[in-house]
Amino acid sequence: MPKRRNETPQNRTSDYSRAEAMERYSGARRKRGRRKGLKVFLIVLGVIAVLASTAAWALMTRISGSFGMASDSALHGTLTEASSGDPFYMVLIGIDKDEYRSGSNEYGSAESAYRTDSILLARVDPTEKQVTLVSIHRDTLVDFGTYGKQKINSAYSIGAERKESGEQNVSGASYTVETISKFAGVPISHYAEIDLDQFISVVDTIGGIEVNVPVDVYDPQYTGADIKAGQQTLNGDQALKLCRARHAYDKYGDGDVYRAANQRMVIGAILRKILASDPATIASTVTTLADSVSTDLSVADILSLATQFQGFNMDTDMFSGMEPTNSKYVNDTWYEICDTQAWQKMMTRVNQGLSPYESEDEDTALGIAGAGTATKNSDGSAAASSSDSSGESAETEYSGSVKVLNGAGVSGLAGRVASTLSNHGFDTTAATADSFDYSSTRIIYVGDGNRAKAEAVADTLGLSNVVADDGTYAGEADVIVVLGADMANN
Numbered sequence: 001m002p003k004r005r006n007e008t009p010q011n012r013t014s015d016y017s018r019a020e021a022m023e024r025y026s027g028a029r030r031k032r033g034r035r036k037g038l039k040v041f042l043i044v045l046g047v048i049a050v051l052a053s054t055a056a057w058a059l060m061t062r063i064s065g066s067f068g069m070a071s072d073s074a075l076h077g078t079l080t081e082a083s084s085g086d087p088f089y090m091v092l093i094g095i096d097k098d099e100y101r102s103g104s105n106e107y108g109s110a111e112s113a114y115r116t117d118s119i120l121l122a123r124v125d126p127t128e129k130q131v132t133l134v135s136i137h138r139d140t141l142v143d144f145g146t147y148g149k150q151k152i153n154s155a156y157s158i159g160a161e162r163k164e165s166g167e168q169n170v171s172g173a174s175y176t177v178e179t180i181s182k183f184a185g186v187p188i189s190h191y192a193e194i195d196l197d198q199f200i201s202v203v204d205t206i207g208g209i210e211v212n213v214p215v216d217v218y219d220p221q222y223t224g225a226d227i228k229a230g231q232q233t234l235n236g237d238q239a240l241k242l243c244r245a246r247h248a249y250d251k252y253g254d255g256d257v258y259r260a261a262n263q264r265m266v267i268g269a270i271l272r273k274i275l276a277s278d279p280a281t282i283a284s285t286v287t288t289l290a291d292s293v294s295t296d297l298s299v300a301d302i303l304s305l306a307t308q309f310q311g312f313n314m315d316t317d318m319f320s321g322m323e324p325t326n327s328k329y330v331n332d333t334w335y336e337i338c339d340t341q342a343w344q345k346m347m348t349r350v351n352q353g354l355s356p357y358e359s360e361d362e363d364t365a366l367g368i369a370g371a372g373t374a375t376k377n378s379d380g381s382a383a384a385s386s387s388d389s390s391g392e393s394a395e396t397e398y399s400g401s402v403k404v405l406n407g408a409g410v411s412g413l414a415g416r417v418a419s420t421l422s423n424h425g426f427d428t429t430a431a432t433a434d435s436f437d438y439s440s441t442r443i444i445y446v447g448d449g450n451r452a453k454a455e456a457v458a459d460t461l462g463l464s465n466v467v468a469d470d471g472t473y474a475g476e477a478d479v480i481v482v483l484g485a486d487m488a489n490n
Contacts, residue, residue: 069191069296074163074174079296080187085308087125087353088189091180094118095156095172095193116153116176118263121184123350126308132319132350133267134184135260140325141335142183151335155179183338184347192295200236202270202288208235209269211242214367217262219248239266252368253440253465253486254336257322261370264320272314321346321356322365327439327484334439342470361451361468368465397452398425398460400478407482409436414483417461421481424460426453429477438484444469450478457481 069075082088094117119136138153147158159175173191181188203209210233217227225241225248227234234242243263246255274285312318324343325336346356357363402421406414414430422428441461445454446469454466457479473480 069173069294072171072173072296074169074171075177075191075296077169078174078177078181078188079191080189082187082189085127087123087127089184089186090122090124090190090192091177091188092120092122092192092194093156093176116156118260119153119180120263121180121186123186124305125353126305128317128353129309129312130317130319130353131312132353132356133264133321134346134350134356135264135322136180136183137256137260137323137325137336137338139256139334139336140183140323140338141328141330142179144179152179152183185344186347186351190295190297190301192293192297195292195294200240202285202292203234203236203239205284205288206270206273208233209239209266209273210234211239211265211269213242214369217242217245217248219245222247239269242266249369250486252463253364253442253484254327258365258369260322261320261365261368263370265370268314268318268320271318319350319355320370321350321363326437328435328437329439329485330437359468364465364467398456400426400450400453402426402428402453402457402479402481403473403477404428404430404481405433405483406430407433407436407438407441408485408488410483410488413487417481417483417487421457421460424456426457426479433482438482439486440484441465441487442467442480442482442484444473444480444482446473446476446478446480454479461487 116138119138121134121136123130123132123134125131136152138151140152141149142152143149144154144158147154150158155176155178156172159170159178160172162170162175163172173193177188177191210231212231213227213229216229217225219225219241223241223244225238225245227238227242232238243259243266245262246259249255249258252258323336324339324346326339328335328337349358350356360366402418404414404418404421414432418428418430441463443454443458443461443463443466445451445466448468451466451468458466461481469480
């Protein structure tokens with residue numbers, strides 16, 4: 001387990017939500033045109049970037065200082081050293097360190113002004129040549145003790161403020177590692193902060209990337225994204241917009257889930273392109289990478305990993321998933337509440353070197369954003385899948401029993417939706433959900449044979465968030481529809 005320091009938090013209350021300030025800040029950022037932020041985790045690229053050429057050694061040696069975080073002793077004291085060749089975990093984070101935020105008194109001073117915008121937990125297995133990427137929802141509610149219950153992305157800001165107040169052996173990076181290690185139940189061996197300002201340059205250096213976009217991504221108001229569904233070649237600007245465009249998915253549900261899936265897909269596309277690049281392109285990419293990544297990894301570490309990952313097959317050995325959560329509205333703020341049972345199940349699989357999901361049906365982003373990854377059973381065989389490699393869903397079936405639950409708290413909503421479904425051939429009933437805290441609508445098929453019916457329900461309602469029942473609704477109906485706030489106007 002990691003070396004732990006004694007916490008001595010300051011006995012004072014801090015507001016890390018800054019809701020009103022954030023609203024003003026968001027407006028100012030939009031006025032400035034290109035939005036700055038950190039969403040895609042290019043350090044994974046750095047791990048494999050020199051794979052094709054040992055000739056990059058001299059270049060890497062020259063720029064080694066750009067990667068290092070040697071001065072952060074608190075971070076190094078929190079990390080756990082992994083034995084050579086053994087699987088290890090790495091935290092990859094994006095922090096919004098733009099000039100406006102750092103120069104504004106609205107958000108605090110220095111490092112404490114920043115919050116983690118994206119969180120990715122990576123398991124790297126050099127021996128088996130496997131990489132697993134698990135996104136952690138930035139709005140996940142966690143208990144910070146003296147600092148109260150807050151979103152997990154507050155960890156960096158809290159740690160930085162503690163350091164600025166004079167506390168020893170703590171920093172934004174170290175407290176982030178400590179928080180995520182405790183949350184995921186795994187030791188963390190490495191850490192990286194990514195500056196996405198250089199992301200466009202990296203993608204353009206390798207000549208763009210190839211991705212298969214499941215649905216149209218149109219977000220004119222926030223990111224300017226306008227990317228058509230299907231196989232696409234994206235330049236740096238387009239790739240950046242794809243990784244930011246959470247509002248393009250408002251009609252499907254929680255945009256952060258789909259954005260995170262796209263981030264993982266883009267990482268895969270970058271790695272795939274790098275593996276096929278010539279040494280000169282790789283050298284240029286590494287130079288750009290050095291300007292955008294801060295990490296405890298040394299050049300020697302990166303080169304060692306690159307050597308161990310020769311022969312890495314992304315199609316079979318790069319897994320991807322998202323922390324399972326449920327949305328809840330608390331004190332005028334939406335939070336994500338971790339489904340602890342499902343989360344423990346996922347992390348058990350990840351620790352075993354398996355994909356996060358037993359079946360593609362568990363991936364709520366599948367067919368909407370990102371790209372599905374290989375799923376593997378404990379015996380190494382392929383897991384069950386209800387969709388083919390193209391991501392096409394099962395045929396729809398407009399029949400069967402459907403129970404509509406009002407999870408949004410809007411009077412008469414379940415009845416109206418049930419009536420709509422009834423007019424399309426379904427046998428419907430309406431009732432109240434276990435709470436009114438659902439932000440996005442879920443369509444749940446009960447039993448493997450009812451997925452086609454759930455697909456038809458989703459098609460009727462203009463939604464795509466179809467998932468398998470985990471046993472909660474056994475025997476109640478063929479399909480369960482839990483209505484969220486996204487359907488409040490229906």
